Amino acid sequence: MSFAMEHEDEPVYGLPEVPPAGEHVVWQGSPDWKALAIRAFHVRKLAIYFALMLVLRGAVTLADGGSAMQALRDVALLLPLPLIGMVLVLVLAWLSARTTVYTLTNRRVVMRIGIVLTLSFNLPFKCIAAADMARTPRSTGDIALTLAGEDRIAYLQLWPHARPWQLRKPQPMLRCVPRPEEVTQLLAVQWSQATGLGAQPGAAQPVPPPASALPETALATH
Template sequence: MNEYGHEEVRGLPGRLPPGETLLWQGSPDWRRLARDAFHTYLVAAYFGVLLVWAVIDAVSPGGAASPIGIAATGAVAVAGLGLLYGLAWLSARTTVYSITSKRVVLRFGIALPKCVNLPFAQVGDARLAVNKDGTGDIALAMTAKVLGYAALWPHARPWQLAKPEPMMRALPDVASVAALLADACAKAVPGGRRLAVTEDVADFGPAVAA
């Protein structure tokens, strides 16, 4: 796991060694990333409640809210949401997820790009979450130590602070990516089997046990 100022191969720390092939590359959908990782819907709802409350207070007898205050709240809301959407767009633009025949590679970082290598042999299990629009996330529970939660974020499974799980977030057509990943793991790990996908959770189980 290292940081790279220059990429010889997009999304990878270098050229793949003999016998390893690149199977897939993709990036997060920035709108879904904004919603799920940067919580833009919650922030918008929060400011919406503030604005409604301020308007009600302004039109009520003896209310303390003023048009200037309402306008200022609206301006802060627009600026805050604009910043969050901008960060989500930049994060998606600078993120490349790669699946090879041997590993998963996460390249991310707006200011300081990082490449995180996740060999299949060190993946304990994987979990798939699918949204109604077909986008979704694939979280990988590792048997070896990885970067801390803060260093991985937003490419980490939410709330797994003690033992961070790297996660490919907001993937378009995530089910197809999960199937490809399962097939690659089954071929790379002795005794492996394909990923079993239920309603919204996928588990490698013994297929990728170290």
């Protein structure tokens, strides 16, 4: 498993290098930016929070003896700040989705992420023990990958492409991908073919091999 810093030009879209002989791309996709804004950047919760703050500001003015017009004026003076904050969060979500490419080949999963500093995480199937899919807004889904053995990637390096709250052993996550059931099924099929192991019927998730069979791999940087 490895990650590499990328620059402007890619030899193959979404990949840090030309795939070796025998490897081919099975699927590529990116997050739905609106679903990512809701799921990872929590814009709905932020909107509710800012709305409550504005209501509280107006209520304080009224409680201090101010008129309804004064309360509206105080709210209007404060309104640009939450609007700017919401716009910035939406722009971050859009940029994050726009610069992200998830690639599934017949040998690995590659995550090209990063707005300013681009990173490519190569996850060979031998390093993936299991995958879990959860539905998200706008008919999308999150696909979390459980890494085998002692492999780990720093949570902050992955975010927002990491399973929430899995801090001790972060799980890379394909966030808010369209048609998640199809993608999970493709992943299960390719994983099974590459490892020779089965997948859980119906769930389309790789089945973790016995602990003794998990490969010991190192996280390399280059």
